[in-house]
Amino acid sequence: MTDAMFASPADAGRRLAGVRYLADDEIATTVFLAQALGKPLLVEGPAGVGKTELAKAVAAATGAELIRLQCYEGLDEARALYEFNYKKQLLAIQAAPADRAWQETHDDIFSEEFLLERPLLAAIRRSDPTVLLIDEADKADVEVEGMLLEVLSDFQVTIPELGTVAAVRRPFVVITSNAARELSEALKRRCLYLHLGYPAPDRERDIVLAQVPGIEAELAERLVRTVGTLRDLEIKKAPSIAETVDWARTLLALGLDDLDEAAVGRTLGVVLKHVSDQERAAKELGLSG
Amino acid sequence: MVSLVDRHTGFVAELRRAGLPVSVAEGLDAVRAVRAVDLLDRESLRAAYAATVVKRPQHRATFDTLFDLWFPAAVGDGAGAARDPGRPARTVDDEGRPVPAALDPRVQRRREELADLLLSGDDAGLRRFARLAVAEYGRTPGQESWFSSGVLSALSPETLMARLLESVLTGRERGGMAERVARRTFRDRIARFSGLVAGEVRRRIAEDTGVERTARIAVRPPLERLDFAGATRAEMEALRREVYPLARRLASRLVQRQRHGRRGRLDFRRTVRASLASGGVPLTTHHRPRRPHRPELVVLCDASDSVSAFAHFTLLLTFALREQFSKVRAFAFIDATDEITKYFAPGADVTSAMTRLAAEADLVWITGRSNYGHAFKVFDDRYRDAVTPRTSLLILGDARSNYGELSLPIVRSMADRARHAYWLNPEPRAQWDTGDSAASRYGELVPMYECRNLTQLAAFIEELA
Numbered sequence: 001m002t003d004a005m006f007a008s009p010a011d012a013g014r015r016l017a018g019v020r021y022l023a024d025d026e027i028a029t030t031v032f033l034a035q036a037l038g039k040p041l042l043v044e045g046p047a048g049v050g051k052t053e054l055a056k057a058v059a060a061a062t063g064a065e066l067i068r069l070q071c072y073e074g075l076d077e078a079r080a081l082y083e084f085n086y087k088k089q090l091l092a093i094q095a096a097p098a099d100r101a102w103q104e105t106h107d108d109i110f111s112e113e114f115l116l117e118r119p120l121l122a123a124i125r126r127s128d129p130t131v132l133l134i135d136e137a138d139k140a141d142v143e144v145e146g147m148l149l150e151v152l153s154d155f156q157v158t159i160p161e162l163g164t165v166a167a168v169r170r171p172f173v174v175i176t177s178n179a180a181r182e183l184s185e186a187l188k189r190r191c192l193y194l195h196l197g198y199p200a201p202d203r204e205r206d207i208v209l210a211q212v213p214g215i216e217a218e219l220a221e222r223l224v225r226t227v228g229t230l231r232d233l234e235i236k237k238a239p240s241i242a243e244t245v246d247w248a249r250t251l252l253a254l255g256l257d258d259l260d261e262a263a264v265g266r267t268l269g270v271v272l273k274h275v276s277d278q279e280r281a282a283k284e285l286g287l288s289g
Numbered sequence: 290m291v292s293l294v295d296r297h298t299g300f301v302a303e304l305r306r307a308g309l310p311v312s313v314a315e316g317l318d319a320v321r322a323v324r325a326v327d328l329l330d331r332e333s334l335r336a337a338y339a340a341t342v343v344k345r346p347q348h349r350a351t352f353d354t355l356f357d358l359w360f361p362a363a364v365g366d367g368a369g370a371a372r373d374p375g376r377p378a379r380t381v382d383d384e385g386r387p388v389p390a391a392l393d394p395r396v397q398r399r400r401e402e403l404a405d406l407l408l409s410g411d412d413a414g415l416r417r418f419a420r421l422a423v424a425e426y427g428r429t430p431g432q433e434s435w436f437s438s439g440v441l442s443a444l445s446p447e448t449l450m451a452r453l454l455e456s457v458l459t460g461r462e463r464g465g466m467a468e469r470v471a472r473r474t475f476r477d478r479i480a481r482f483s484g485l486v487a488g489e490v491r492r493r494i495a496e497d498t499g500v501e502r503t504a505r506i507a508v509r510p511p512l513e514r515l516d517f518a519g520a521t522r523a524e525m526e527a528l529r530r531e532v533y534p535l536a537r538r539l540a541s542r543l544v545q546r547q548r549h550g551r552r553g554r555l556d557f558r559r560t561v562r563a564s565l566a567s568g569g570v571p572l573t574t575h576h577r578p579r580r581p582h583r584p585e586l587v588v589l590c591d592a593s594d595s596v597s598a599f600a601h602f603t604l605l606l607t608f609a610l611r612e613q614f615s616k617v618r619a620f621a622f623i624d625a626t627d628e629i630t631k632y633f634a635p636g637a638d639v640t641s642a643m644t645r646l647a648a649e650a651d652l653v654w655i656t657g658r659s660n661y662g663h664a665f666k667v668f669d670d671r672y673r674d675a676v677t678p679r680t681s682l683l684i685l686g687d688a689r690s691n692y693g694e695l696s697l698p699i700v701r702s703m704a705d706r707a708r709h710a711y712w713l714n715p716e717p718r719a720q721w722d723t724g725d726s727a728a729s730r731y732g733e734l735v736p737m738y739e740c741r742n743l744t745q746l747a748a749f750i751e752e753l754a
Contacts, residue, residue: 261466
């Protein structure tokens with residue numbers, strides 16, 4: 001069981017805000033519940049709404065260490081769980097005195113010393129508070145999900161040569177996904193689920209204000225509304241929160257204190273990264289040139 | 290008042306009935322979660338349930354509707370809506386009939402209040418106001434039940450738009466970006482108000498006639514089971530957003546399948562080179578990268594009126610596929626066939642592509658009613674080379690040829706030439722072969738799948754890959 005990191009949903013919200021992650025009530029409650037029930041938290045949503053940030057914020061707010069497993073196609077046990085250090089094993093065999101029994105050498109080279117721990121095993125073996133971030137789980141192959149199921153339901157790993165390693169202290173697990181592939185029902189069943197959408201205008205304004213010191217509240221408000229309008233357009237890549245923040249910084253750096261057509265036209269490249277998106281936005285917002 | 294356990298089981302049962310797959314384990318998780326939060330904080334309760342039983346964003350709307358019914362925010366008129374019971378909300382004239390809303394000073398006062406709330410974006414205030422408004426206008430004296438139409442017609446929030454825009458855009462140029470942004474903001478708030486009123490009306494009805502019955506009327510099927518043909522505009526939008534992940538999944542499934550035996554030929558030189566580090570023992574073998582496999586896809590899509598909702602959807606699917614595959618050729622037909630690939634160039638804008646497609650593509654030969662036989666003939670004459678042994682052929686249509694020629698031999702030869710051929714039919718299976726439908730005659734040549742909703746489409750994609 002994880003130790004109580006948060007006392008209540010409100011406490012979770014406060015502590016996250018303390019590390020500059022502004023969580024709404026739903027996020028705060030869900031984070032609190034994941035901790036209270038000791039279940040992995042699956043966070044889905046479009047790119048750039050702060051899924052990975054949430055894991056980092058939980059780690060920062062609770063003083064836990066963040067261990068990150070980045071998923072990709074072709075990720076396998078050797079990269080996610082553990083691996084034996086072949087080269088070192090080979091050296092050990094070669095360096096072994098000639099009169100040593102093979103059985104002895106064999107037992108020796110499959111010991112702790114030759115084990116390379118990868119993120120999942122590392123997270124389970126740590127005795128200090130840990131946040132395990134399994135990032136972009138949808139990018140990994142289906143087989144990896146099977147492995148995750150095993151690790152996440154019992155929080156233990158079986159290494160044939162060494163035996164079963166059980167968690168000393170359950171890590172707080174965050175799994176993120178862009179929903180490029182539907183994760184299996186079995187995995188979803190074991191997790192608490194949080195869908196992060198684009199934030200409500202008020203919350204996004206507060207995020208901008210927190211991240212970009214020196215910006216006027218009114219300008220931030222107008223900026224956030226404009227980004228919201230852009231997200232409504234049918235574009236390929238809707239602006240993320242990070243891009244809203246970048247945009248605010250850009251305006252500040254350029255010394256623009258009003259967001260009119262000219263200002264938007266000059267800086268649109270900060271939020272929209274496709275030519276077709278820019279053209280569409282220019283047309284829909286009535287920007288000239 | 291029923292006990293909390295009964296509430297819980299009833300709620301979970303109703304979620305399942307509405308199509309959410311809530312397992313027993315998840316139901317138990319929900320109980321544990323609910324025990325961990327403060328029960329008096331309704332939004333915490335909602336979040337606790339949502340985190341444990343809702344695992345897909347498409348299910349969220351259904352969940353919220355049912356949650357509001359099972360755990361209502363208020364009972365009766367609710368606290369805070371202290372209404373003078375003797376005073377009707379509408380002014381009546383001498384003959385006892387209500388004065389038209391536009392002339393009724395009381396209604397106008399309420400409209401002022403609503404305008405202020407919309408302007409300030411005060412959500413809690415809006416919620417209180419919606420409760421009050423439904424209590425006042427949701428039921429006219431003769432009516433038995435509650436309706437949101439009464440509230441919306443009395444207060445007509447849409448007509449407040451001009452005034453709202455006026456008050457934020459003072460001194461600014463009209464018609465520009467500022468107005469668009471403001472218009473969107475207010476449109477969202479007005480929609481929010483309508484949603485609140487609808488929720489409040491459902492709550493009132495549920496109080497009168499029981500929660501279960503109301504839930505059955507109020508809940509639309511979840512998006513993935515929604516019939517393409519019966520989708521509303523807003524639902525079509527939502528469906529559209531679902532298409533892209535499906536296309537991505539289809540693409541990745543095709544690639545994944547190809548990757549069976551992930552490694553290519555052994556790279557002897559690199560393997561030996563690497564073995565030097567381990568004293569000549571080849572611990573890691575190196576392989577040449579595989580040639581990337583490019584599955585080719587040819588989509589042939591019925592674009593006639595009888596399947597227009599479906600056609601719209603399949604064109605979107607085509608568009609999404611076009612972005613995922615390097616080689617997709619798309620053809621549309623009504624009673625003639627034209628290639629539409631060019632409208633779907635990567636990076637093109639989907640809406641304008643659809644408009645151009647409707648205006649420019651040469652789909653109509655004589656009647657403008659679907660004629661599968663002629664369409665296939667034209668396809669075979671003009672684009673014979675599109676279908677090769679490397680092609681997956683996808684035909685989308687209801688196989689209703691208005692009793693015309695079917696060109697079965699051509700379809701047979703196309704299906705034989707292609708690597709795979711599939712037919713998606715948007716009609717319910719029960720209606721196949723009725724009237725002018727030639728479903729089973731085509732189905733003998735090309736395996737035909739019923740595809741009326743996202744679930745069926747997703748199932749097909751799993752099968753295809």
